[in-house]
Amino acid sequence: xxxxxxxxxxxxxxxxxxxxxxxxxxxxxxxxxxxxxxxxxxxxxxxxxxxxxxxxxxxxxxxxxxxxxxxxxxxxxxxxxxxxxxxxxxxxxxxxxxxxxxxxxxxxxxxxxxxxxxxxxxxxxxxxxxxxxxxxxxxxxxxxxxxxxxxxxxxxxxxxxxxxxxxxxxxxxxxxxxxxxxxxxxxxxxxxxxxxxxxxxxxxxxxxxxxxxxxxxxxxxxxxxxxxxxxxxxxxxxxxxxxxxxxxxxxxxxxxxxxxxxxxxxxxxxxxxxxxxxxxxxxxxxxxxxxxxxxxxxxxxxxxxxxxxxxxxxxxxxxxxxxxxxxxxxxxxxxxxxxxxxxxxxxxxxxxxxxxxx
Numbered sequence: 001x002x003x004x005x006x007x008x009x010x011x012x013x014x015x016x017x018x019x020x021x022x023x024x025x026x027x028x029x030x031x032x033x034x035x036x037x038x039x040x041x042x043x044x045x046x047x048x049x050x051x052x053x054x055x056x057x058x059x060x061x062x063x064x065x066x067x068x069x070x071x072x073x074x075x076x077x078x079x080x081x082x083x084x085x086x087x088x089x090x091x092x093x094x095x096x097x098x099x100x101x102x103x104x105x106x107x108x109x110x111x112x113x114x115x116x117x118x119x120x121x122x123x124x125x126x127x128x129x130x131x132x133x134x135x136x137x138x139x140x141x142x143x144x145x146x147x148x149x150x151x152x153x154x155x156x157x158x159x160x161x162x163x164x165x166x167x168x169x170x171x172x173x174x175x176x177x178x179x180x181x182x183x184x185x186x187x188x189x190x191x192x193x194x195x196x197x198x199x200x201x202x203x204x205x206x207x208x209x210x211x212x213x214x215x216x217x218x219x220x221x222x223x224x225x226x227x228x229x230x231x232x233x234x235x236x237x238x239x240x241x242x243x244x245x246x247x248x249x250x251x252x253x254x255x256x257x258x259x260x261x262x263x264x265x266x267x268x269x270x271x272x273x274x275x276x277x278x279x280x281x282x283x284x285x286x287x288x289x290x291x292x293x294x295x296x297x298x299x300x301x302x303x304x305x306x307x308x309x310x311x312x313x314x315x316x317x318x319x320x321x322x323x324x325x326x327x328x329x330x331x332x333x334x335x336x337x338x339x340x341x342x343x344x345x346x347x348x349x350x351x352x353x354x355x356x357x358x
Contacts, residue, residue, distance in 0.1 A: 006104055007035040007050050013102035014093050014112045016048060017041050023050075031057050031241075036115060047115035048093065052108050053101075058241060061109035062101060063154040068092060068111075068240045069100040071153075071215065075144045087116055087226075087235045119226035119235050125259045128282040129232055130222075135286025137225045137234025138217075138255055142248055145215040146294040150245040153215065157242060160218060161250050163200045163309070166316045167192075173323035181323055185338065188319055191345055192312070199312040202302060206247045211298055216246035221258040248299055249306040252287065256307030257314070259283055261347050266332075268339050273346035277358045280307070304358070308351050315344035 008023050018041030026034040026049070033052040038045050053061040068090070075089045082088060093112040095102035101111050125131045159165045174182055174189060182189070192199075205211050217224070217237060224239040258265075260283065262274040284303060292300065321328045322337035329337055 003033055003052070004035070006052070006106075006108070007033075007037070007110075010102060010104050010110045011037055011039075011048070011050060011112070013104075013110070014048075014095050016093060016112070018046065021045070047117065049113045049115050050110060051112075052104075052110050053241075055109065058156055060154070060156070062099075064156055064241055065092070065100040065109075065111055067153050067156075067243050071145065071148065071240065071243055074148050075141075078144055084235075086114065087119055087228075089236055090114075090116075090238060090240065116226055116236060116238075118229070120229045121223050121226055123223050125222055125279055128278055130227065131259060131279045131282035132286035133227065133232050133234045134222055134225055134255065134259060135283040135288075136290055137227075137237060137286075138220050138251055139287040139290035140234070141217065141237040142214065142251065143290050143294055148215050150213050150215045153244050155244045157218075157244070160242070160244070161203060161246065161310075161313060163203045163313055163316070166313055166320070167196055167200075170316050170320045170323070173320045177323065179323065179325045181338075185319060185322070185341075188315075188338075188341055188345060192316055192319065195312060195348070199309055199316075202247065202249050202253075202306060202309050205298070205302070206249075211247040211249065211302065212296060213245050214248050216244060216248060216250045218242040218244065218246065218250055218254070220251045220255040222255075247302075248291070248295070249302045250310070252284075252303050253306030253308075253310030255283060255287075256280060256303075257310040257344075257347065260307065261343075263343060263346075265343055266336060266340055267343050270339075270342045270346040273343050273350060275347060275350040275354055275358075277354060280358050308348055311344045311347045311351070315341045315348065318344065 016039055018039035021038035021040055023035055023037040026036050031054045035050045037048050058064050069092045072090050072092055079085045079088050091114040092100050093114060094100060101109050103109060219239055219242050225234050226236045227234055260276045260279040262276055263272040318337045318341035326337055331337060
């Protein structure tokens with residue numbers, strides 16, 4: 001039985017009414033296997049998203065789905081009176097036994113969401129208006145969860161943004177040098193070592209309790225937000241697998257890192273990487289228009305640094321994987337992770353050059 005047949009069979013394990021129609025593969029995303037189905041109920045076609053959760057990445061899919069079901073229920077309770085509420089939060093479709101997931105015959109974990117029609121996504125920020133609305137979307141998401149008990153959440157990726165741990169992994173990879181690549185990256189290692197102390201600041205402040213523990217998304221790039229095609233408004237934050245406790249600066253940082261860079265993450269010509277101050281200002285204006293109501297002074301003060309920190313931790317992770325022989329990130333050619341590390345270092349340098357301007 002291929003995955004399409006598995007997906008078709010597993011749909012009936014969820015609380016979906018109507019007559020099953022077409023089902024197809026959705027090739028966006030690189031971790032989970034995703035499918036879109038159509039069901040006809042009372043003459044109306046409804047679409048659903050089905051995903052087989054990758055157990056090699058997420059060791060406890062059941063607890064991840066408990067996180068997602070709980071967080072989305074919390075948000076949905078706050079928007080239940082809105083006429084377009086179906087567009088504004090993921091809706092987890094329960095399995096027939098009431099759980100937020102179902103198992104197929106091979107023991108794979110599956111989940112189902114109601115597909116959000118009438119919304120679009122972007123891979124890149126097309127302009128300052130969308131940048132502003134991206135900031136508002138992440139700000140609203142955090143505001144809706146600002147009264148949620150973050151400590152109750154399961155942590156799927158412990159120490160995910162622990163910079164000191166990431167540096168220890170880099171140090172080990174450089175010391176072992178199993179693929180004999182260290183001599184090619186001495187400049188990158190030197191730069192990252194010079195910036196080690198600064199890069200650890202946000203994580204250290206979080207560990208000391210100087211930054212509040214809140215619900216964090218941890219993957220706030222623009223294609224994880226759905227927008228209205230008519231108004232450009234950010235409607236819904238998706239891809240909630242990495243929901244866990246943390247500081248909001250992890251989310252502002254990844255949003256800034258990905259949306260304000262002028263080149264792709266795997267751009268081979270690092271000199272093309274720059275930092276867009278216009279995008280930064282639009283994003284932070286949008287974000288603070290909603291988030292300022294609950295942020296502490298320390299959180300607000302850390303927003304600017306957060307983008308640099310996230311670029312730094314990604315540079316460390318990419319370079320570590322390159323030295324280790326590319327065992328974590330998928331690559332298209334042997335130097336791919338080195339290229340990624342260099343673009344992140346170029347982004348850090350661009351931010352430093354413009355630091356007084358934003």
